[in-house]
Amino acid sequence: MGGGGYWLLSHPQSPVPDHWNPLRDLTITARVTPVTPVQMRRALADETQCRAALAGAGVSFSLVEDLIVDEKCGIAGRGVLSGLTTASVNGVETRCATALRLAMWEHHVVQPAAREMLDSRVRSLRHLGSYNCRRMRTAQGKDSGWSSHATADAIDIVGVELADGRSLSLLSDWTTPGPEADFLHRIGRGACEWFRVVLGPNYNRLHADHFHLQGPGWGYCR
Numbered sequence: 001m002g003g004g005g006y007w008l009l010s011h012p013q014s015p016v017p018d019h020w021n022p023l024r025d026l027t028i029t030a031r032v033t034p035v036t037p038v039q040m041r042r043a044l045a046d047e048t049q050c051r052a053a054l055a056g057a058g059v060s061f062s063l064v065e066d067l068i069v070d071e072k073c074g075i076a077g078r079g080v081l082s083g084l085t086t087a088s089v090n091g092v093e094t095r096c097a098t099a100l101r102l103a104m105w106e107h108h109v110v111q112p113a114a115r116e117m118l119d120s121r122v123r124s125l126r127h128l129g130s131y132n133c134r135r136m137r138t139a140q141g142k143d144s145g146w147s148s149h150a151t152a153d154a155i156d157i158v159g160v161e162l163a164d165g166r167s168l169s170l171l172s173d174w175t176t177p178g179p180e181a182d183f184l185h186r187i188g189r190g191a192c193e194w195f196r197v198v199l200g201p202n203y204n205r206l207h208a209d210h211f212h213l214q215g216p217g218w219g220y221c222r
């Protein structure tokens with residue numbers, strides 16, 4: 001980028017909208033552009049920026065002391081997440097990066113899908129927790145490395161409550177043809193935009209009842 005280009009982006013009165021400006025911080029509720037992943041990477045790597053992004057979107061994430069267990073388990077940048085941009089969640093201890101990814105998914109995937117496909121909005125997301133000091137589970141029963149849950153870098157989502165009173169769960173609605181199943185399939189696929197590893201009912205029987213949404217990883221979406 002030439003000097004003029006940098007000035008154009010860095011000037012406080014830059015005519016470039018913030019969501020198109022890679023030098024600006026992430027706004028969760030702003031329209032997604034090709035610049036969003038750049039802003040997102042910065043926010044994920046910086047606790048202060050991450051918390052500012054959550055606060056700016058009205059996400060309820062109250063800081064608590066870091067949880068230090070050992071080198072495998074613990075929560076750095078620990079907080080209690082109890083509300084996303086619109087939907088509520090039952091208070092869950094997690095880290096800022098996981099809350100941020102979840103908020104992006106909720107705002108840009110889950111709520112638009114609910115509006116378009118179910119003519120409602122998601123009132124709350126139901127989960128099975130984020131932090132869990134354990135090794136990975138496999139369908140064969142053997143365990144291998146440490147789970148991303150051991151550092152609260154993942155969260156398991158089991159279903160949603162809609163504003164119109166409907167309650168959807170992966171366990172009972174995933175395979176029943178209809179708009180509810182289509183909605184669940186769409187939000188599962190859409191999670192891959194905001195999490196690096198997404199495992200759901202199509203992956204194996206251990207995930208028949210939830211989406212495993214994991215921040216860091218090798219890019220895997222089933």
Ligand SMILES: [Zn+2]
Binds near residue numbers: 212
């Ligand atoms: Zn999980």
